[in-house]
Amino acid sequence: MSGSDRTAEKISWVDRDMPVMRALRERFRAETPLAGRRLSVNVHLLPSTVPLLSALRDAGADLVVCGSNPMSTDSDVAGWLGDHGMTVLAPGLDDLDGDRERLLAALDHHPHVIVDEADGLLGLLYAEREELVPTILGASVHTLTGVRRLHRFADQGHLRFPVIGIDGSPIKQLFDNEMGTAQSTLDAITRLTHPLFYGLRAVVAGFGACGRGIAKALAHRGADVIVTEVDPVRALWAVTSGFRVMPADDAAEVGELFITATGNINIFNGSHFARMKDGVTLVNAGHGNGEIDVATLADTASDSRTVLPLVTEYRDGRGRRRFLLAEGYPVNTAGSSGHPPGLMDISFAAQALGVEHLVKNASRMSNTVHQLPQEVQQHIARAKLAALEVSIDRQDLEQRQYDDQLSFAPR
Amino acid sequence: MSGSDRTAEKISWVDRDMPVMRALRERFRAETPLAGRRLSVNVHLLPSTVPLLSALRDAGADLVVCGSNPMSTDSDVAGWLGDHGMTVLAPGLDDLDGDRERLLAALDHHPHVIVDEADGLLGLLYAEREELVPTILGASVHTLTGVRRLHRFADQGHLRFPVIGIDGSPIKQLFDNEMGTAQSTLDAITRLTHPLFYGLRAVVAGFGACGRGIAKALAHRGADVIVTEVDPVRALWAVTSGFRVMPADDAAEVGELFITATGNINIFNGSHFARMKDGVTLVNAGHGNGEIDVATLADTASDSRTVLPLVTEYRDGRGRRRFLLAEGYPVNTAGSSGHPPGLMDISFAAQALGVEHLVKNASRMSNTVHQLPQEVQQHIARAKLAALEVSIDRQDLEQRQYDDQLSFAPR
Amino acid sequence: MSGSDRTAEKISWVDRDMPVMRALRERFRAETPLAGRRLSVNVHLLPSTVPLLSALRDAGADLVVCGSNPMSTDSDVAGWLGDHGMTVLAPGLDDLDGDRERLLAALDHHPHVIVDEADGLLGLLYAEREELVPTILGASVHTLTGVRRLHRFADQGHLRFPVIGIDGSPIKQLFDNEMGTAQSTLDAITRLTHPLFYGLRAVVAGFGACGRGIAKALAHRGADVIVTEVDPVRALWAVTSGFRVMPADDAAEVGELFITATGNINIFNGSHFARMKDGVTLVNAGHGNGEIDVATLADTASDSRTVLPLVTEYRDGRGRRRFLLAEGYPVNTAGSSGHPPGLMDISFAAQALGVEHLVKNASRMSNTVHQLPQEVQQHIARAKLAALEVSIDRQDLEQRQYDDQLSFAPR
Amino acid sequence: MSGSDRTAEKISWVDRDMPVMRALRERFRAETPLAGRRLSVNVHLLPSTVPLLSALRDAGADLVVCGSNPMSTDSDVAGWLGDHGMTVLAPGLDDLDGDRERLLAALDHHPHVIVDEADGLLGLLYAEREELVPTILGASVHTLTGVRRLHRFADQGHLRFPVIGIDGSPIKQLFDNEMGTAQSTLDAITRLTHPLFYGLRAVVAGFGACGRGIAKALAHRGADVIVTEVDPVRALWAVTSGFRVMPADDAAEVGELFITATGNINIFNGSHFARMKDGVTLVNAGHGNGEIDVATLADTASDSRTVLPLVTEYRDGRGRRRFLLAEGYPVNTAGSSGHPPGLMDISFAAQALGVEHLVKNASRMSNTVHQLPQEVQQHIARAKLAALEVSIDRQDLEQRQYDDQLSFAPR
DSSP, rough: OHHHHHHHHHHHHHHHOOHHHHHHHHHHHHHHHTOEEEEEEEEBBSSSHHHHHHHHHHOOOOEEEEOGGGGGGOOHHHHHHTTTTOOOETTTTTTOOHHHHHHHHHHOOOSSEEEOOOOSHHHHHHHHOOOGGOOOOEEOOOOOOHHHHHHHHHTOOOOOSOESSTTTTHIIIIIIIIHHHHHHHHHHHHHHHHHOTTTOEEEEOOHHHHHHHHHHOOOOOOOOEEOOOOOOOHHHHHHTTOOEEOOOHHHHOOOOOOEEOOOSSSSSOHHHTOOOOOTTEEEEOOOOTTSSOHHHHTTEEEEEEEETTTTEEETTTTTOEEEEEESSSSSSHSSSSOOOHHHHHHHHHHHHHHHHHHHGGGGGOSEEEEEEEEEHHHEEEHHHHHTTTTOOOOHHHHHHTTTTOOSSSSS | OOHHHHHHHHHHHHHHOOOHHHHHHHHHHHHHHHOOOOEEEEEEEEEHOOOOOOOHHHOOOEHHHHESSSSGBBBHHHHHHTTTOOEEBBBBBOOOOOOOHHHHHHHHOSSSSSEESSHHHHHHHHHGGGGGGGGGEEEEOOSSSHHHHHHHHHHTOOOSSEESSSSTTTHIIIIIHHHHHOOOEEEEEEEOOOOOTTOOOOEEESSSSSHHHHHHHHHHOEEEEEESOOOOOHHHHHHHHHHHHHHOHHHOOOOOOOEEEESSSSSOOOHHHHOOOTEEEEEEOOTTTTSSSSHHHHHHHEEEOOOOOOOOEEEETOOEEEEGGGSSSSSSHHHHSSSSHHHHHHHHHHHHHHHHHHHHHGSSSSSSSEEOOOOHHHHHHHHHHTTTTTTOOOHHHHHHHHHHHSSSSSS | OOOOOOOOHHHHHHHTTTTHHHHHHHHHHHHHTTTTTTTEEEEOGGGGGGHHHHHHHHOOOEEEEEHHHHHHOOOHHHHHHHHHTEEEEETTOOOOOOOHHHHHHHHOOOOOEEEESSHHHHHHHHOOGGGGGGOOOEEEEEEEHHHHHHHHHHHOOOSSSSEEESSSHHHIIIIIIIIIHHHHHHHHHHHHHHHOOOOOEEEEEEESSHHHHHHHHHTTTOOOEEESOOOHHHHHHHHTOEEEEEHHHHHHOOOSEEEOOOSSSSBOOOOHHHTTOTTTTEEEETTTTTBHHHHHHHTEEEEEEEEEETEEEEEEEOEEEEEEEEGGHHHHHHSOSSSSSSHHHHHHEEEEHHHHHHHHHHHHHGGSEEEHHHHHHHHHHHHHHHHHOOOOOOHOOOOOOOHSSOOSSSO | OOOHHHHHHHHHHHTTOHHHEEEEHHHHHOOOTTTTTEEEEOOOOOOOOHHHHHHHTTTTOOEEEEEEGGBOEEEEEEEEHHTHHHHHOTTBBBOOOOOHHHHHHTTOOOOEEEEEEESHHHHHHHHHHGGGGGGEEEEEEEHHHHHHHHHHHTTOOOOOOOESTTTTTTHIIIIIIIIIIHHHHHHHHHHHHOOTTTTOOEEEEEEEEHHHHHHHHHHHHOOOOEOOOOHHHHHHHHTTTEEEEOHHHHHHHHOOOEESSSSSSOOOOOOHTOOTTTTEEEHHHHHHHHSBBBHHHHHHEEEEEETTTTEEEEEEEEEEEEEEGGGGGGGHHHHHSSSOOOHHHHHHHHHHHHHHHHHHOOOOOOOOSEEHHHHHHHHHHHHHHHHHOOOOOOOHHHHHHTTSOOOOSOO
């Protein structure tokens, strides 16, 4: 089988598990709701991304696609997309100098709609291409880190078009974040390091949807899981879920595997590295490459080397080894093939329908961050259930009315 | 030990597990934030309710308390409260004719603030005592059924004072609803019927927080759990959590234990009873006594009798037996002592702080349903964590700023 | 309903969940395999015991029944058995002075077969009624503590008739020990003390089948579970199952709930009491009343009193409270109705078939401790599966032969 | 990094997680308990095997090593072993014609002790090299399939030297079989096919230690798990563990993923293939390549092709696709790097100590299949616990005596 045949098979395999996207693409092809619209898309370039991009293109959009980070770019996929007529900006495919250059090039497409992994495109837009803002209908933002920032940006009165936050809605949080991150993170750690999870003392920083999924998955595999948090409600949730919760300084002393899933920075830093035992593994399953303070790790190391693919050993002055995975980038997209396609089917349907919603309704939407409408979320869930051959009940009239009025009698 | 000593011990035992309420009561006693305020409270009269009522009274409130349903009234507790100077309206303690009479009597207290289990007091207020509305500062509503209805009522423009919805906020949903309902429901079923959960085919109607907690708890005890739902997103969540999801008609044919947790009515009705096998158990763990259509169960039975305390056997025309627990009332408050006090510590702190918040801020609040403010929720969680001797991290300045601005570079 | 009607209902309720015993009793009634045999039975007198005793009687046996401990004797049941023609020796029913007297009276029945809960009857037989040994065909022993001792006794050459160890076989360990003990122990703790399991730091001593079941059930309810063990293989199993394992001295300092399930003595003793925090709960879910060193607890207390039914508070010199459940007797039979009848259906079928096997085969069996034959265990499982309407596969000829010869080729 | 450096790193990485083997190797090097002994070893040639082989060699043994199946042979490892002075018989390394030839060549080493993965070496020994039997001290057998056959062989009176069955003992069953198989099987399936486990309908054939581990791991990942069994006790265990149990014919109709873990043959065969839906995945996680009837799958296919590495698509006459992983060989050794080294540390310590035990004690052992002595198992567990920094309690004298005599009093 030739390399390009292998890539085609890989993409076709993924497509099997994405029935909602298949149906959506078919409708988009028939209705071309994005006809005449320019889209700039910032996204992980993995096999499961192809059905999203194909659906957007078949909907009539004029697309430029940018790989969201070098570690999450499958060059076979990027090549295949280029071969199939899409403009793809990705390491190895172009001679643009770096991430910033590629994002700027994507903006130079003069998009009507921006699809952003987090806030890379949008940040650069407002910082360096503000002249493009007036012609932008809206943007769709995939991750919670991006959504949180856009909320602040909107609160400060800066946002000048509507944004749909894909993250923050149940249709993404429950599936992609909690389940997808759990499966792909542990998959990647297993491939890269082959640990014995049973009995392992694991520390998970952050008990949001991603951290929760990871913590539960580790507990199910027999690990002794410790959670660190800054939010007391989530910390209490972790405690009452059976996890030990403690400050990161204390967790640093007992942990063997450390995983971040916070969307913030310096979660494990010099203060913690100094307390860690010999032989610990450091993993980011959150956002960007700043959750683990890699610079300090490198600066304080007497020695570093690659011991296995994507596994770097840093040895500190006392000879204690720390194994950093994927240079601190999210391990799930770097060290495995990302979330299972069967889940991305849901998230990418949300993404594609979010773009369609913007194109159809942007003029009537306020310049704030909007959740994907409830009925769109329900539509996706209904389509996925149908593909899984699951039927559910519907409320009858009396039941629908039941919540519509106050009762007179105690129940 | 005398009966009254036993009741005192029972209440004192509960108090051990409610450290947040103890601290709150102490502050309330010192600050008397409710001084001069009349409160009408509709609540389950169980041992764990006492710390709430004591805290409100010590805060200076002039209280009238009404038991929210006859099945959830512990007459020892009601008596003890009366002996300790509270006005208590409860079956057996007064000669009021029925639930409606008791609620009206509670309204006759001319409350400044209403604390409602669901919407019994508020419904009656708007239906029959509308003249009292102008002097009401606000209301605090405990359950989701009540909160949902108040939302509709407010949407329709009828609400004339602010309401705090205790339910719907994480501080209640995560703990009281999901964990508390799971523990108290299975506890009650065990006490009343002593089933073998391991291997039991159980059907849970509703995959909201309560249903989710019950479904997971049953699965942990070795049951084969089937979920029914009307909301496709929640149904998909149930499926991806490993549960079988099917229409209630299909579930009716295979289930052995049926539990409702929907907040709606007629969830299991004649259509389902007709399909059920001999010997099934029917349990409501949701709202009111309408989730199971008890009237139809009785009407279609050739025979019925009490076989064990709170267990009624209905035999249909073909001789098939259905065992109904607690006459269709929520089994957790009827058949056990309710949720663990250690959880009610959280919910009742929310309730008490909700009332204080209303008294202090009602004039500045819109006439809609409000969530308990984030910082109040965090305060409760922090207090509970402290009581559990759990410390957590705090974000540093750089981390706090990290979400405050858009990034320029991809991460 | 009269008291005796209520007892009849209680027993009839239990019978619903014991289909294997119902079928067995029917066969026994038809075949009377124990005709003319005298049996002395030492057993918990709970509702679920009735089908066992009825089956043995209907099999033709001449029975004397002795309640195995005062805390596990349901006086309604004992009375009902007496009213139905059985000779029952139980506290409150007779004027025998104590446990020893009752056991001796049971031996005075000159049994052909002894059915012993642990080794109470057999120990007394060899110590004080050795003249009865020659006419004894054999004995059936229910619990692991008893079976272990009988093994040593046989190893030392003292045993003079065959013993069937019901415990130690999969048909008992997997169901009664692991599942039954988990459900009934947590049920009893809940009824007696109403704890918040979610987030509770619980210590389980012993990771045999009973301890394992309890530890897993606690973890499922959100507790943070610590295990103590003396056997390194089981300790490693606990660690790799995700539990923290530590010496009891260390566990004593952090635990809030302590549960023993070891079959041995002094598991928690003065050394541990001295380290425990204020407010801990002490529970035995194993054997006898010696697992928790109650004498030392009492001796070192400055004060003790009953605060709730079956809950004794011991206050030490420093004012720290320890709450002991059921005076240190197994909490599951003392504080609830014991294991679910649906599981006792399996164990008591094993017990009844063990007695039948002894009567038919004792003369051909060595004077050692025997497991219940594999085919009898399979028969019970098959009957239970049938009652649960579960079908399974059977091996075909080729598959049966597959394990019968060495392979020539690597596979 | 050169290829050989990479292999060295790979082996060194594995060694980090095998502290028990490191200590054992050190003792073996000092004591050379196998000095002058010839060993023929049949084993998977994976990185984690190296510490076992190195330990045996350092113990003084004269080794010939044969890869147990072509799919479980890592050629880098085989090459590395050859480079380090061991005689390795493995596909690609030698010109022996097939598995049988390699095994015979291993026997031509005239071993004193045989270490067999299952019964490949032993079967061939008795069938074609019986003249070697008299000089053989004994054999150690790794898997349950092998152990079961040796038991039958011994029962039939054919065995002429003692065998130690590593499998069947807790030290292997609990860790390697249940935990190792679960982790490596799901890891391999994920790498090869990237499925969405959440919500997947999975069928596990066999509820022995391996199947149990797999079934539980799938349930933890959100799958809806069905179990098939032929043994009623294990089937009842599966049911009471919350799994649905049904005949394979019924399971075939609803499953999406099928995994065998039985140690037998034709578990999924033509009868089942005919009932399966389009798109199912077929996986063997048990023994050999006969659990799935691959020949029938091929014979009844209208078409077959490799769609991804180790994934073969068979399309039946009606166009329904079945995806077979690893040609029906155990997927965990074929599609991943096998069990986690941290677990093989335990199993290989058992294997190495089993060989030492044979060399020291064979003359005093009967010609049957022996379990690894209890104290050896405890020694391994103690060493592993020490490496994990876990301390446990020891019984005191009184506790040790407690089980040694019958009690006189009821407890």
